Amino acid sequence: MKLTALGTNGWMPTNNQKTSCFLIEHKGYLIILDCGNGISNLYKYEDILKNYKHVHIILTHYHLDHIIGIMYLNNFFKNYNVHIYGPGKPYYSSIADKLSTLTDEDFFYKSALNTGRILTLTEYDLSGFNIGDVEVKVNLQDHSNYSFGITIDDQIHYAVDTSVIEDNFILGKDVKFFLHECCNMEKEKSGHSSLKDILAMKNTYKVDNLYLVHKNPTWSDESLETIKKEIPVLMDGDILE
Ligand SMILES: [Zn+2]
Numbered sequence: 336m337k338l339t340a341l342g343t344n345g346w347m348p349t350n351n352q353k354t355s356c357f358l359i360e361h362k363g364y365l366i367i368l369d370c371g372n373g374i375s376n377l378y379k380y381e382d383i384l385k386n387y388k389h390v391h392i393i394l395t396h397y398h399l400d401h402i403i404g405i406m407y408l409n410n411f412f413k414n415y416n417v418h419i420y421g422p423g424k425p426y427y428s429s430i431a432d433k434l435s436t437l438t439d440e441d442f443f444y445k446s447a448l449n450t451g452r453i454l455t456l457t458e459y460d461l462s463g464f465n466i467g468d469v470e471v472k473v474n475l476q477d478h479s480n481y482s483f484g485i486t487i488d489d490q491i492h493y494a495v496d497t498s499v500i501e502d503n504f505i506l507g508k509d510v511k512f513f514l515h516e517c518c519n520m521e522k523e524k525s526g527h528s529s530l531k532d533i534l535a536m537k538n539t540y541k542v543d544n545l546y547l548v549h550k551n552p553t554w555s556d557e558s559l560e561t562i563k564k565e566i567p568v569l570m571d572g573d574i575l576e
């Protein structure tokens with residue numbers, strides 16, 4: 336299991352940090368968690384991409400900072416089999432419906448989902464799904480719209496676009512890498528988390544594998560350095576293995 340952070344900002348790219356996207360190599364599969372504009376960093380990882388013919392992209396929900404990178408897939412995966420997994424009924428109409436809105440030809444010179452490569456769209460619900468022999472668990476979070484925590488083979492738990500909820504800490508405490516969003520220092524904004532509440536829950540569940548992602552893009556370098564003294568914060572380009 337190797338995880339490369341491609342995009343670690345919440346909602347907005349800043350100078351050298353892009354929005355949610357993580358590249359995972361696991362059991363011979365190439366998996367991408369969320370498809371924010373961090374996916375544009377893939378040009379740095381051609382040495383990894385050339386080893387695969389399939390890519391599996393898991394979307395936590397359809398907010399733009401998590402799916403806008405769909406527009407760039409063709410740059411990297413023209414000759415790949417692309418498999419995209421996203422929430423469907425009863426939470427959303429369908430993955431095809433949501434993504435086709437984004438990829439309408441009025442918004443882009445050529446529909447990103449209407450290309451020559453093989454594309455499969457798979458809807459998930461709370462029963463989870465499999466990518467070959469990789470088990471993916473799904474849990475419902477607390478966000479302004481439906482968003483989902485993702486656990487991959489009990490090795491990674493990924494919880495972004497959620498307030499601090501116990502379910503994520505129960506699922507995250509025993510995995511190798513637990514990635515949690517952090518948007519505020521003190522108070523939770525509706526559907527997002529605060530550092531204060533994350534640290535309290537980390538303490539309650541005795542979690543020692545926690546990394547902050549989907550960080551507030553308006554934090555200064557000084558604030559980030561202060562937070563990093565309490566808990567690791569992933570930056571674009573960081574690698575966990
Ligand atoms: Zn987000």
Ligand SMILES: [Zn+2]
Binds near residue numbers: 396398482
């Ligand atoms: Zn969101």
